[in-house]
Each structure stands twice: as C-alpha cells, then as structure tokens.
Amino acid sequence: MFVFSNFLTAIISVADTLLSLYFWIVIISALLSWVNPDPYNPIVRILRNLTEPVFNQVRRLIPFTNIGGIDLSPVVVLIAIQFTRTFLIQTLYQMVARMG
Numbered sequence: 001m002f003v004f005s006n007f008l009t010a011i012i013s014v015a016d017t018l019l020s021l022y023f024w025i026v027i028i029s030a031l032l033s034w035v036n037p038d039p040y041n042p043i044v045r046i047l048r049n050l051t052e053p054v055f056n057q058v059r060r061l062i063p064f065t066n067i068g069g070i071d072l073s074p075v076v077v078l079i080a081i082q083f084t085r086t087f088l089i090q091t092l093y094q095m096v097a098r099m100g
Contacts, residue, residue: 005099012092016085023081025050030074051077 029051037044051074058073059065065072 001100005096008092008096008099012089012096016089019081019085019089022050023078023085026054026074026077026081033071 025047029047032044032047039045039048054077055071055073058076059071062073062076065076
C-alpha cells in the first residue's frame, strides 16, 4: 500500500509543480501584454501559445472579462489555478496521508 501512496504523492507533487509553473507563465504573459513585445520573438510566441487558448476559453465562458479595455482573463486564470492548488492539491495530499 505504501508504494501506491508514494506513487500518488509523486503525481500530486508533479501536478502542483506544473500548476505553479503555469501560474508564473500566466503572470509573465500578462506583463508582456503591457509592453507589446515583438510578436515574432520565439519566447513571446511560446508564451502566447501556452496562454491564449486558456484565455480565449475564459473570455468565451465569462464575457465580461474585458472591462474598459482591460482584459481580466489572466486574473480569472490565476484565481482558478490558486483555487486548484489550495483546494484540490491539498485535499489529495490529505487523502494520501490517510491512506498510510
């Protein structure tokens, strides 16, 4: 049983790390939108490719994310990531701890 518990702990830890990494990617992408960088820069393209699909889904689901020309979809994504890390990841860690 301890092998399964350790396996689940590893998966949860990787998921938490990926969520944390994506959190910072969203922040960097939002900051870059303020300075309007070269759209052909490979780093900018990677960041946009990683974040725009999620931002577009948020914009489609919550139409009032653009208020006065300010796009709030990154804020919604950051809140969703933080909620997932606080609620889901912690809940999964507690479940694994009770397993043994």
